[in-house]
Amino acid sequence: MIRGRCCRDMAVHSLVVALLMLLSVVQLRADNAPKEEEEDLGFFMPMAPEQKPEKLQRLVTIAKDIREKAQKQPEAVALAISAAACTLPPVPLERALRVIKDIPSAAQEHLPAAVDLLASIRELGTAAECLQHPNTPHGSPGPLSYIIAANLYECEAIMPFWILEVLRLALLLRNDPLLQQAYFHNVTTQTNFKSTASISIYESGSQDATVTWLRVAEALWTAAAIPNTVVINGVLTRQTLMDPFSGAFYKQHRIEYLASLRNAAMEPVYTSAPGTYDYVIFINDVFFCAPDMLRLAAFEGDIACGLDFEVWIGNKKGRVSGVTQRFLRRLMQSKTSSVETIVADDSVITWQTAVEHMSKVHVEEAARQAAADARVQAAKIKPRYEFYDTWVSRDIGGSPYGKTDPIARDYRTIDLLHRGLPIPAKCCWNGMVILNATHLARGLKFRSSLTVEGEYDISECSLFCEDYRRLGATNVVVDPSVRVSYLVWTKEFHGKLPGGVGAKVPWSLIQRSGALDELQSLWRDTKSCMKMTWVPLKKYAEEADLEKYRAVDLASVNYTDIFLEHLKHPSSTPSKPATCNLIMGPYGASYEGMAFDDLSLSAFGKNPITTITYSNTTELQSLQVEYGSKPGLSHGTPNATSTVTLSSDETIDHVIVYFSEKAVSGMLLTTSNGRNVSMGVIEPEHGSYAWATPCPGDADRAGKYRLISFAGTADKVVRSVTLVWTPKE
Ligand SMILES: *[C@@H]1O[C@H](CO)[C@@H](O)[C@H](O)[C@H]1NC(C)=O
Numbered sequence: 001m002i003r004g005r006c007c008r009d010m011a012v013h014s015l016v017v018a019l020l021m022l023l024s025v026v027q028l029r030a031d032n033a034p035k036e037e038e039e040d041l042g043f044f045m046p047m048a049p050e051q052k053p054e055k056l057q058r059l060v061t062i063a064k065d066i067r068e069k070a071q072k073q074p075e076a077v078a079l080a081i082s083a084a085a086c087t088l089p090p091v092p093l094e095r096a097l098r099v100i101k102d103i104p105s106a107a108q109e110h111l112p113a114a115v116d117l118l119a120s121i122r123e124l125g126t127a128a129e130c131l132q133h134p135n136t137p138h139g140s141p142g143p144l145s146y147i148i149a150a151n152l153y154e155c156e157a158i159m160p161f162w163i164l165e166v167l168r169l170a171l172l173l174r175n176d177p178l179l180q181q182a183y184f185h186n187v188t189t190q191t192n193f194k195s196t197a198s199i200s201i202y203e204s205g206s207q208d209a210t211v212t213w214l215r216v217a218e219a220l221w222t223a224a225a226i227p228n229t230v231v232i233n234g235v236l237t238r239q240t241l242m243d244p245f246s247g248a249f250y251k252q253h254r255i256e257y258l259a260s261l262r263n264a265a266m267e268p269v270y271t272s273a274p275g276t277y278d279y280v281i282f283i284n285d286v287f288f289c290a291p292d293m294l295r296l297a298a299f300e301g302d303i304a305c306g307l308d309f310e311v312w313i314g315n316k317k318g319r320v321s322g323v324t325q326r327f328l329r330r331l332m333q334s335k336t337s338s339v340e341t342i343v344a345d346d347s348v349i350t351w352q353t354a355v356e357h358m359s360k361v362h363v364e365e366a367a368r369q370a371a372a373d374a375r376v377q378a379a380k381i382k383p384r385y386e387f388y389d390t391w392v393s394r395d396i397g398g399s400p401y402g403k404t405d406p407i408a409r410d411y412r413t414i415d416l417l418h419r420g421l422p423i424p425a426k427c428c429w430n431g432m433v434i435l436n437a438t439h440l441a442r443g444l445k446f447r448s449s450l451t452v453e454g455e456y457d458i459s460e461c462s463l464f465c466e467d468y469r470r471l472g473a474t475n476v477v478v479d480p481s482v483r484v485s486y487l488v489w490t491k492e493f494h495g496k497l498p499g500g501v502g503a504k505v506p507w508s509l510i511q512r513s514g515a516l517d518e519l520q521s522l523w524r525d526t527k528s529c530m531k532m533t534w535v536p537l538k539k540y541a542e543e544a545d546l547e548k549y550r551a552v553d554l555a556s557v558n559y560t561d562i563f564l565e566h567l568k569h570p571s572s573t574p575s576k577p578a579t580c581n582l583i584m585g586p587y588g589a590s591y592e593g594m595a596f597d598d599l600s601l602s603a604f605g606k607n608p609i610t611t612i613t614y615s616n617t618t619e620l621q622s623l624q625v626e627y628g629s630k631p632g633l634s635h636g637t638p639n640a641t642s643t644v645t646l647s648s649d650e651t652i653d654h655v656i657v658y659f660s661e662k663a664v665s666g667m668l669l670t671t672s673n674g675r676n677v678s679m680g681v682i683e684p685e686h687g688s689y690a691w692a693t694p695c696p697g698d699a700d701r702a703g704k705y706r707l708i709s710f711a712g713t714a715d716k717v718v719r720s721v722t723l724v725w726t727p728k729e
């Protein structure tokens with residue numbers, strides 16, 4: 001009967017959807033008409049100071065100091081960090097100081113260092129303005145255990161804010177009494193249950209300061225007694241595979257790669273006993289506010305999300321949205337902003353300097369925000385927020401969300417959406433999501449589509465929703481008052497937004513509005529509805545092609561079952577790719593210098609590397625390689641060069657590349673004869689290194705590949721290198 005209702009509605013509904021889609025197409029075209037544009041896309045954003053290497057270095061040092069102290073006095077230091085977290089914006093500093101004034105003296109001893117650390121982190125980034133929400137849920141709704149998971153990649157601009165917001169979230173989830181008191185004013189009742197929160201981060205391949213930020217984060221979270229697993233420089237990279245016969249390159253399936261990253265972050269969940277975690281919280285590299293997640297947790301749904309937004313200025317936004325947003329993020333870091341660090345000498349952090357430091361952070365943040373708001377006021381064209389994730393989101397009828405009013409098209413939820421009330425849905429992710437982890441005990445993981453078995457190609461998050469639905473986890477909710485963004489926002493973000501999204505509604509009002517009962521009833525009515533709409537991605541753009549949709553019945557073929565069966569019999573699915581990534585790199589500053597590529601000289605490995613000539617000065621100033629008897633061009637500036645000659649059957653089997661954000665510092669080559677050749681500066685003081693051999697970390701495959709050629713970029717020095725490998729015969 002229930003099913004009947006859902007599916008009868010579908011027939012009429014499809015027509016409405018088709019019409020709405022047509023309308024949105026027309027509207028999109030209209031939007032593309034040329035408009036007057038602001039010169040500078042970043043004009044509305046609060047500017048953040050530059051993340052100078054020496055400042056980052058100091059941060060790593062003081063974060064590690066505090067972690068060391070925590071080893072000796074774990075409780076006192078953790079308490080000091082909770083107290084310090086109270087002093088961050090948006091909590092007024094006076095109120096925070098009132099709340100924390102009576103903490104035990106053992107903790108007070110660590111308070112200056114903790115406050116100074118948090119101020120030092122926060123001042124190096126742009127902060128999104130989180131409004132105070134005295135009426136949101138204050139913590140976990142019950143004695144539950146949470147794990148916050150994330151995949152991070154090249155997002156240094158967002159890290160200062162993100163790290164601290166994750167700290168605040170973890171503390172609030174475990175009902176930290178100090179933070180609750182500071183954030184929500186007069187909290188009178190204290191919970192009589194214990195909940196826990198831990199963190200799992202997986203990062204791989206970042207070449208910016210994300211890696212350094214994660215070292216700071218790891219030390220900070222550990223000192224705060226939040227269990228965490230932070231994998232930095234993980235070995236998963238999106239593989240470029242080479243067909244050894246044709247020499248043609250192809251990229252690993254994007255979704256397969258993204259699913260593997262998510263699974264890597266979920267490793268602690270998969271490897272713990274079922275029931276260890278009640279909820280998994282996935283947070284992208286977005287600006288978000290911690291109390292919003294408490295709101296999502298309060299639904300106690302199977303999947304709960306907010307909405308994610310992109311910023312447009314007029315019609316300016318690149319074709320590939322991710323790239324533009326990243327470009328804009330780079331703008332957030334103004335080179336001119338001069339923020340001096342108050343404490344010059346680490347040894348003199350006193351309570352007074354620490355509070356002054358934090359106070360300066362509050363003042364500057366407010367000033368930056370006010371200046372940005374003023375620029376927006378004065379601007380002819382205002383920033384416009386547009387709902388982003390149309391590819392994954394599905395309304396309660398299974399139709400994709402659109403970009404225009406109403407973004408969630410099912411008529412049963414349009415009114416709720418316009419009023420800013422929570423709406424049931426079939427799928428959402430939207431930059432930040434909380435998942436009931438119970439269902440994972442069935443063995444479910446993130447995956448890519450089983451295209452061989454006939455499943456349509458969709459994202460790993462969409463598949464996750466579909467798998468959850470087939471397993472009976474159908475309580476999905478989107479709260480339009482919870483908003484995240486890839487850039488910081490201005491005041492307008494809290495009000496009505498394009499797409500028919502009502503202004504934010506306080507939680508207390510939601511409770512009184514009857515929306516929660518409505519939600520339960522819609523969940524019940526649609527529980528067995530298995531209709532979904534499939535939408536492909538546009539060619540060459542990571543954007544849903546809403547014109548090419550198709551109806552799918554999730555009940556017709558149980559791909560979830562097929563997937564779970566595959567997992568049980570790993571022999572039937574090759575879980576490891578049969579080939580490794582044969583192109584390693586680029587390492588170094590790949591955007592600088594002229595590109596070179598010796599692959600054709602090497603004739604795809606037919607002409608083996610015979611000699612390498614290089615400058616062994618302060619960095620890798622030059623590199624020249626001879627393939628067979630064909631000398632390649634010299635890249636960089638030859639200066640005091642050395643030459644290595646390989647014997648006739650000697651191959652290069654292993655390479656470590658040392659590099660910085662500016663150039664390649666050196667390389668350590670190991671040959672099949674066990675010879676080590678060190679070029680340039682090995683193990684430099686600053687900078688990263690990478691195991692540039694295929695399948696790093698896979699002992700079975702070590703030594704089974706040989707280096708066939710170099711590519712990279714160079715000007716007066718070698719800026720970046722990429723290494724091309726082939727399996728040994
Ligand atoms: C704080 O407590 C006072 C008195 O108990 C009450 O009148 C006031 O509304 C409370 N404020 C908030 C924000 O809850």
Ligand SMILES: *[C@@H]1O[C@H](CO)[C@@H](O)[C@H](O)[C@H]1NC(C)=O
Binds near residue numbers: 437
């Ligand atoms: C998660 O879902 C299961 C199955 O529907 C349910 O029994 C459980 O209460 C949910 N967990 C939480 C923490 O709400």
Ligand SMILES: *[C@@H]1O[C@H](CO)[C@@H](O)[C@H](O)[C@H]1NC(C)=O
Binds near residue numbers: 471555558561564
């Ligand atoms: C799909 O298969 C799973 C696992 O075998 C099963 O639990 C679930 O009920 C099935 N769902 C549907 C809709 O057939």
Ligand SMILES: *[C@@H]1O[C@H](CO)[C@@H](O)[C@H](O)[C@H]1NC(C)=O
Binds near residue numbers: 679
């Ligand atoms: C290159 O320089 C390093 C130190 O600067 C030195 O240890 C190494 O032996 C040099 N290599 C050659 C081949 O000269």
Ligand SMILES: *[C@@H]1O[C@H](CO)[C@@H](O)[C@H](O)[C@H]1NC(C)=O
Binds near residue numbers: 618
């Ligand atoms: C050659 O290397 C030396 C030592 O690092 C350096 O002082 C000199 O400036 C370099 N010469 C050129 C032309 O780059």
Ligand SMILES: *[C@@H]1O[C@H](CO)[C@@H](O)[C@H](O)[C@H]1NC(C)=O
Binds near residue numbers: 674675
């Ligand atoms: C070559 O370098 C590696 C890594 O630093 C080291 O483990 C190995 O012992 C070295 N081999 C020789 C022959 O020096």
